[in-house]
Every structure is written in C-alpha cells, then in structure tokens.
Amino acid sequence: MERDDTYEYSLDTHHSEEEGVKARKKIWMVTLILSIATIVEVMLGVFLPKTAIGDSAALWQSVKLAYVALTMVKAGYIVLIFMHLGDEKKALKWIILAPYALFIMYLLFILLIEAAA
C-alpha cells in the first residue's frame, strides 16, 4: 500500500546554478549578521569593560544580558541556516531541539533553585 506520511529523500539533492546564487546570497547575509553580532560584542567589551564599570553595577547586568542575547542570535543563525535545521522537516527539527532544551533548562533550573548553600 502507499503511505502518505513517508517522504522520498534523495542523497543527490542537487540544485541549479540559479538556486546556487540564491543560496550563496543567503550565506553571505548570515555571515554579515554573525560578524556584526561579534563586532558588537567586542565593542561592548572595549567601551564598557567589567573592570571599568564594576562587576556589581546595574550597567554590567545589562551588558551581560546583551552578551547572552547576542550569543542566542548567533546560535540561532548557525543552527537554523548553516546547519540547515530550518530547512529540515518539522518533526526532525523538534526531535533534535526539544529534548536538548528540556535537559538543559532542567539542569539550569535545578542549579539555580536547589543550589542554595
């Protein structure tokens, strides 16, 4: 019998020259975004260093948050575009992301909540 929930895949998923131009444009776009994010991080480090603003200052907390946010943006672009996870089937995408997110969030939760000395 024919099933409609299975999908043909092919190892030779070739694309044409035209599609190649499009794909490369996307790659350079992401390169630009990743570079800008890294440059912003470096600029934050140069102009608002921890040693100058103090590690307990409220400003440092915002800088830290900015670092984490930029890291997440970079991670998102690397995983979804460079690793092509964004182009995979939804089922595969979530089978990869959901268990990982669950474990790590649980680890961080337990470290933050149960770790009081």
Next chain:
Amino acid sequence: MSAQATEAIDTKTLWGGGTSPFKVSYGKMMMWFFLISDALTFGGFLAALGFMRHSLADSWPVAEQVFYHFPFVPHHVHLPLLYVALMTFILIVSSVTMVLAVEAGHRMDKKGVTKWLGLTVVGGLIFLGSQAWEWSTFIHGSDYGAYKLENGAAAELREDGSLSIPLSMRDKFANYEDYDASTATLSGASAELIKESSEHVHGANLTRNEYGHQLYANFFFFVTGFHGTHVLSGVILNLIIFVNVIKGVYHKTGHYEMVEKSGLYWHFIDLVWVFVFTFFYLI
C-alpha cells in the same frame, strides 16, 4: 491496535528504499544524534562553570585581566580579549567557507568544493595554532607572577614592586592601609607584608593558578581543551574528505553528502565556541 496490525506495511516502503519519515539519510540523522549528546556534554561543562564561578565569585579572576596578550605585541600593552575575539572570528569565517563547500557540492562543482573545503581546513589550523599559543601564554603567566593569599585571592606583582589587585578580589584588600582604590594597587608596608607572608606563584596549570582560584585554571584547560580536541578531530576529518574530493570519490558516487555531514560537525564546533566565548571570556 487491531486496525494497525492489519495494515501490513512492507519495510521497503517505510525505511528500506529511499524513504524516511524525517526525509533525511541515515548518516545525517546519526550525526545529529551524536551532536545532541556532545552538546549535552558541553552544556554540562558550561553549567558547572557558571555554578562554580558564582559560588567562588570573590576569588574568581576576571578574564579581561588574564587574557590581554596579543602575539608579537609587547606584554605591557594590554589588549584585553582582543585575540580571543579574533579567534572567534576566524572560526566563524571557517564555518562560512564550510557552508559554501556544502553549497558547491549541491551543484556538483568539484572545483568549488575543493577550494572552500581547503580554506576551511586552513581556518581550523589557524585556530588550533592560536589555541596552542593561548595555552602557552596562560601556562607561562604574567611577567612577574603573583602572590596568593590563603583565601584564594591573588595580587599581581608589578615591575615597581607594588601589587595590582584584580577586580573581583578588591573587597579583600580594601582594609589594608596602603591600598589605593583609584588604581587598585597596594604598595608600601602592606605590600611587603603580603610578599613576606604569602606564596609567590608564577603561571598557571592544574595545581596552581596565579590569577586566582584554582578551579578557574582547571575549567580553562578542560573547556577549551575539550573544544580544541573537537577542532583537531574536525580538521583531520575535513582533511580526509578533502583528499577524497580531490580524488573524485564523491563525484563518482554522484553526491557530496559526506561534505554535508562533516559540515554539520564543523558548524557544531563553531557553535560551541560561540558559547565558550560568551560564558568563559566575556561574562
């Protein structure tokens, strides 16, 4: 249940003959599964790092005051974290060349794959060399070493004999008479007292660390070392595939999926470094 049992599905339709519920090949799916387990290891490392640095905040060094060297630049010129930032950029660029190699593979462009994969290997080698340099700089330590107090705090020795106090440890030295808060240095009689009563440590390894708490050095070696091992194996893997590309192995098979699979691994290495850069160095 019974309904399912009566619907006999031959395995060829389901798995055997070029179909998969996830529309990916076996090899690519297994690479993803491996990467998840590897990512959990790195996640565990970084979570432990965050946990320890929080509980040892008052003797934990500030990365800016540890990693300020730059190759071929005299030591007195402090360029905090600039070389690490450059290493991050090199790894990102090598990730870009890898994704361009994968793209060229989709067009069966053997010349393109050769060029971009070759550049990826070069980027990986530059990164590995940079890491070796950084390890050697860290192991060697600052120019004059530091004095370690019993509570784990450290005071770096300056050329003129005064002691420079790292940011996170300043509270511990604020009560000393000769402490200058504006420059965070200690001189005169208190400096001499510390020099007489505490241990002089020069450099860092797994048993001593002149910059502050011992665990800082241990985490540095384990986290960047574990990542560096991944880079090394990634470079070797890419090199083998590079030779195969030149020999035309994948061209004969009709697809460059092997480049795609090692590409996944290589991007993962870049991904991990993005997190190490933020959580070990920047924050």
